[in-house]
Amino acid sequence: MLSLKHSFRMAVSSISSSKLRSALTTLGIVIGVAAVIANVSLGASFNQFFTEEIGSVGNNFIIVEGKTSNLFHDDEMEIIKNTPGIMGVSPLSQEVAQVKYISTTRQITVQGVSEDYEEVGNIQMESGTFIDDKDKYMAVIGHDVAYDKFDRKISDKNTIELTFTRADGETITKQFKVKGIVDSPETTFVQSGIEPDDRIFIPIATMNEIMAEDYYWGFFAAASSLESIDEVTDELDKRLARDLGVPFRDLDNEDAKPYSLVNQGEILEEVDQLSAALGSLLTSVALISLIVGSIGIMNIMLVTVTERTGEIGIMKSLGYKNYEVLSLFMVESMVVGLLGGVLGIILGVLGAYLADNAMGLPYVFPVDMILIGMLVSLVVGLLAGLYPANKAARMNPVDALRHE
Structure with a gap:
């Protein structure tokens, strides 16, 4: 009775006797x-990276x-604030202003927000404090604005000059004292202008006063949990639609x-969905190497059967x-x-x-x-060796010995 242990020893001996051929045979499995494994790992890394990126801009x-302009006012803000499941909301207004510090002038996006934006926008302060609703000509600046935009670094308690252009073409220039600097969230994600690094935040009441406006560009709200966010969004959608005269039949029509x-x-x-689609595509391409590797194993096993015909006869x-x-x-x-699977896993x-590491992604x-890698390599070896092994097992001992 041929034991599995004895079979394994004979297999290792056969592989060792033709090291180069065995190495070339396993190469396809190793690469596949x-x-x-690398593609699945990279897909998971990208997924976590974007999840962290998105989470860094709000809770x-x-x-x-x-x-359209002049759509949202205090009434809409109260509707959002009173929607069940909403934990906080900040109105938003946004303008591009000429920002001057000492002798350097840059164009920077300025956002008008309320004090609640610090919480709902997941703002972390590097120094100073965030703006308060009682503030007027106070500003909080992003990390890049403080350290990269101007010839000299800006620190809290410095003064910057902001020049806005109203809709009628009139320009308004005001001096703002820097109240704090936002800590960089180390994110490259940009969605609807919520990246804080290269922005300046001022009280929204001050923004509206300067621009001679009484409406808001939009709102940034926070739900109580990620699990309930879709339900809260649907309820909020219904309430805003009712308030703004959108017929119920058009609730699902974004246009x-x-x-x-x-x-x-x-x-x-x-x-x-994007990560899954990309991962599936890359994995499908990688599976081609496994197919090529299985063909390589089948070929070498056929050669081995031919070479060992006399041994089979004995x-x-x-x-x-x-x-x-x-x-x-x-x-x-x-x-x-x-063997190819183990080396492939390590590689x-x-x-x-x-x-x-090269792309700055979380590992x-x-x-x-x-x-899965071990199982796949074993299955590939099993399927690739099935035909050659069956051919060897069905040999007639007399013919096999005569072949020798």
Whole structure:
């Protein structure tokens, strides 16, 4: 009776006797497994990266944006504030202003917000404090504005000059004292102008006074949880539609509404879909290497069967059963696949780690991919060796010995 242990030893001996050929045979499996593991890991890293990016600009945020001016006022803000599930809301207004510090002038986006924006916008302060609703000519500046936009760095308590242009063409210049500097969230995500690094925040009442306006560009709200954000958004949509005269039948028609709504959950869902599609595409390409690798194993096993025809004849003449000969070559084929899988896993883990570091992504490696990689390599070896092993097992011992 040929034991599995003995079969394994014979398989290792056969592989060791032709090191170069065995190495070339496993190369396709190594590349295929490594590519699949690296791609899955990179997909998970990208997904976590964008999730962290999106989360850095707000806590369970809902953005309400008007498609026309003079649409949102205090009444709409009260509607949003009183919607069940809304934990906070800040009105928004936005203008591009000429900003002067000492002798340097730059064009920078200035946002009018309320004090609640610090919480709903997930604002973290590097120095100073965020604006208060009682403030007037006070400003909070983004990290890039403070350190990169001007010839000299701006610190809190410095004074900057902001020049706005009204709709009628009149320019208004005001001096603002820097109350604080926003800590960089280290995010490159930009959605509807909520990236804080390169912006200046001033009280929205001051913004409206300067621009001679009494309406808001939109609102930045926060739901109580990410799990309930879609339900809260739907309720908010219904209330705003009713307030602004949008017929109920047009509630699902985005073109019929004078405003748009987007929430964190929807963006995360889009990111998940994009990551899944990209991961599937890359993994499909990587699977081609596995197919090529399986063909390589099949070819080398056919060669091995031919080379060892005499040995097979001797084994059969000594009483070895067909299934024992079959298992001998199947084990050898699976060992080749497993060896390629182990090397592929190591290469894939290392490749994903280096790629994540090079791109500044968080390193995420699904541990279950190790088991999947081992299983895939074993299955590939099994399927690739099935035909050659069966061919060896069905040999007639007399013909096999005569071949020798």
